[in-house]
Amino acid sequence: MSAVGFVGLGQIGAPMARKLVDWPDGLVVHDVRPEVVARFADGGARAASSPREVAKHAEVISVMVRDDAQVEEVVCGPDGLLAGASEGAVVAIHSTIGENTAPRLAELAALRGVSVVDAPVSGGAVGADQANLAVMVGGTEEAFTRCKAAFERWAGLVVHAGEVGAGTRCKLARNLLHFVAFTAAGEAQRLAEAAGLDLRELGEIVRHTDAITGGPGAIMLRGETEQLSTSDNWYPIFSNVRDLGEKDLALALQLGERLGVELPLGERALRDLAAALGVAREGS
Numbered sequence: 001m002s003a004v005g006f007v008g009l010g011q012i013g014a015p016m017a018r019k020l021v022d023w024p025d026g027l028v029v030h031d032v033r034p035e036v037v038a039r040f041a042d043g044g045a046r047a048a049s050s051p052r053e054v055a056k057h058a059e060v061i062s063v064m065v066r067d068d069a070q071v072e073e074v075v076c077g078p079d080g081l082l083a084g085a086s087e088g089a090v091v092a093i094h095s096t097i098g099e100n101t102a103p104r105l106a107e108l109a110a111l112r113g114v115s116v117v118d119a120p121v122s123g124g125a126v127g128a129d130q131a132n133l134a135v136m137v138g139g140t141e142e143a144f145t146r147c148k149a150a151f152e153r154w155a156g157l158v159v160h161a162g163e164v165g166a167g168t169r170c171k172l173a174r175n176l177l178h179f180v181a182f183t184a185a186g187e188a189q190r191l192a193e194a195a196g197l198d199l200r201e202l203g204e205i206v207r208h209t210d211a212i213t214g215g216p217g218a219i220m221l222r223g224e225t226e227q228l229s230t231s232d233n234w235y236p237i238f239s240n241v242r243d244l245g246e247k248d249l250a251l252a253l254q255l256g257e258r259l260g261v262e263l264p265l266g267e268r269a270l271r272d273l274a275a276a277l278g279v280a281r282e283g284s
Helices: 013-018 035-043 049-057 068-076 100-112 126-130 141-151 167-193 199-213 217-220 236-261 266-275
Strands: 004-007 025-032 060-065 091-093 115-118 133-138 156-163
Touching: 004 013, 013 060, 013 126, 025 035, 025 156, 035 049, 049 199, 049 217, 060 068, 060 100, 060 141, 068 091, 068 100, 068 236, 091 100, 091 141, 100 141, 100 167, 115 141, 115 167, 133 141, 133 167, 133 266, 167 199, 167 217, 167 236, 167 266, 199 217, 236 266
Parallel strands: 004 025, 004 060, 060 091, 091 115, 133 156
Antiparallel strands: 115 133
8 A cells, every 4th residue: 555645625525534544554635724734634644735745645646626727726736746746646536527627637647657537426525424425436447446445435335437537427417416406306395385385394304205215316227218118127117107206296287387386397307207217108
């Protein structure tokens, strides 16, 4: 093993890095806030004054900053990781960034013999605190293998999604579902409010039942989005989901119409549910 590094000790990065403080060959950390770095140093980590200094002492380095611009500065800036990294080092970008950023940085890093993986995470601060994040890794098999043991310190699920850039694409698909669901939650709350219901109680019901059923992920069991053959084992299961869903969506839309609440996502869901499940009816 060799020392690991961590740049970006924010709400999610800090609990991730804390799981690495007792790494056998040590943890080297940097953040723009010296007081945060000092707390890690008090806990046994090595403090670094810049990303460049982190790279001088660590061979596998995690980056958890806010956006593409900050990632670019941390990796390629005058005091960035590439300015201090040795040949063979691996830089893992955990930030959610544009799909082209990691592949471009990987090309630049390769000129110095450094590997880049895009390894965004899902699960938020709670998942980080519990060492139960999901991490989606894009990179070579060799780079993935180099990083995996460190990632397993703070992740409950480590997936090698494919080549550089695949981790980011996976995270963007995951977050599409996440924030579309948030928008749908807002639509459901508007309907519930118009119906005179307690929104906090509704939220409690949703959290309780999603914890049991798995929420939208419960139907993500197929390996492709093609329509199912009637002989497929999934066909009767998803057909039942379709029939129940269309019935319940129609009833919710009727309620919305009576109360004067527009439900565009509900209308779209009623139209597209069958095809999304892979059990569209003939002629639709």
